[in-house]
Amino acid sequence: MRIRFGFVSHTLSLWEAVPAKTLTFKRYSAMTKEEREEKLLEVTAKNLYHTKRALWFSRAAEIPLYRFSSSIVPLATHPEVAWDFVTPFKKDWKEIGDLVRAGGQRISFHPNQFTVFTSDKPHITENAVTDMVYHHKMLEAMGLEKEGFINIHIGGAYGDKTSALERFHQNIYEMPDEVRKRMTIENDDKTYTTSETLLAAEQAGIPVMFDYHHEMANPGKEDYESLLPRLFQTWSGTGYPPKVHISSPKSTEKYRAHADFVDPEYALPFLKACKKETDVLDVMIEAKEKDRALLQIVEDLSAIRGVKRVRGGEIEF
Numbered sequence: 001m002r003i004r005f006g007f008v009s010h011t012l013s014l015w016e017a018v019p020a021k022t023l024t025f026k027r028y029s030a031m032t033k034e035e036r037e038e039k040l041l042e043v044t045a046k047n048l049y050h051t052k053r054a055l056w057f058s059r060a061a062e063i064p065l066y067r068f069s070s071s072i073v074p075l076a077t078h079p080e081v082a083w084d085f086v087t088p089f090k091k092d093w094k095e096i097g098d099l100v101r102a103g104g105q106r107i108s109f110h111p112n113q114f115t116v117f118t119s120d121k122p123h124i125t126e127n128a129v130t131d132m133v134y135h136h137k138m139l140e141a142m143g144l145e146k147e148g149f150i151n152i153h154i155g156g157a158y159g160d161k162t163s164a165l166e167r168f169h170q171n172i173y174e175m176p177d178e179v180r181k182r183m184t185i186e187n188d189d190k191t192y193t194t195s196e197t198l199l200a201a202e203q204a205g206i207p208v209m210f211d212y213h214h215e216m217a218n219p220g221k222e223d224y225e226s227l228l229p230r231l232f233q234t235w236s237g238t239g240y241p242p243k244v245h246i247s248s249p250k251s252t253e254k255y256r257a258h259a260d261f262v263d264p265e266y267a268l269p270f271l272k273a274c275k276k277e278t279d280v281l282d283v284m285i286e287a288k289e290k291d292r293a294l295l296q297i298v299e300d301l302s303a304i305r306g307v308k309r310v311r312g313g314e315i316e317f
Contacts, residue, residue, distance in 0.1 A: 001316070003271065003315050004281070004314045005065060005283050005284075005313040006065020006067065006313070008110075009069040010290050010291075011053065017053045019049075020071035022074055023074035025078055040081075041088060044072065045089070055105070058313075065313075068148075077131050086141045090141070093142050096142050100144060106243070108148055109151070111135060116128055117155055117168045118155035119167070120167060128171075132183070136178065149243075151183075152186070153185065153192070154168055154191070156191065184209045187215060188218065189211075190217075193215075193220030194215050194220055194231070207235045207242075209243060210245070211245040212244060213245070217256050242281060242282065247259065247286040261297070298312070298314075298315060
């Protein structure tokens with residue numbers, strides 16, 4: 001099995017390569033109109049610049065997967081700010097798309113935990129739609145709207161999973177079709193188990209971004225190994241191999257929190273199970289040390305007899 005690795009947003013191997021500089025609404029409100037416009041442009045320009053640095057680094061290090069920051073554009077979804085973040089930066093967005101295509105990278109977004117479709121409150125669904133559309137607009141600006149995926153969790157149960165899941169299947173259709181078609185869903189560490197997420201995904205025709213750490217923190221009644229064929233099948237028709245998330249618990253007491261690096265002994269049983277079901281696996285590393293954690297787990301796994309490193313961020317397992 002060939003395993004291709006990726007990391008999330010910040011490139012810690014580079015100085016200040018954090019594409020998530022922020023601007024609070026409170027600070028924005030205290031500015032003059034001219035200052036506001038200037039600051040929005042300034043912060044966005046910095047985030048786009050650091051995104052390009054991350055992509056250049058990934059290309060040089062032969063890392064085939066990358067997750068964009070959701071915070072590239074400050075206050076993009078705030079109802080009192082909503083601004084045109086595409087036109088002033090057309091050249092930059094296009095350059096990012098060109099970098100991705102030239103490097104043959106697989107890219108994605110992962111909106112925050114408030115982007116959910118299970119609530120019975122219309123304004124929460126409206127906010128979720130707004131956030132998904134924002135992410136899709138960035139993909140469009142990069143020319144990657146047919147390639148990138150936007151991954152979210154199902155959301156809260158609100159005391160009744162059955163009703164919440166019914167709302168999920170209704171509310172996702174509040175999104176434009178082109179946005180919904182780029183959506184993936186992930187099993188979480190507290191509420192929706194792998195089997196529950198899989199059933200929802202199969203019903204809606206959505207790929208599952210299986211998270212191994214979440215499965216260990218929130219196991220369902222069915223063994224995840226028995227579900228892998230169906231989980232991976234949800235990716236058929238997308239043009240991409242199955243993609244999963246791997247991280248390690250910070251400690252026994254803080255099991256749900258991500259550790260700085262990925263413990264290879266923790267990940268190995270899962271990778272061995274995947275090997276029985278697919279020839280290619282894309283793995284997003286979710287660890288505090290970001291790209292450093294990715295390069296370390298590749299080193300660790302490559303040291304195992306029978307495992308071969310074929311590129312900077314890719315192994316034959």
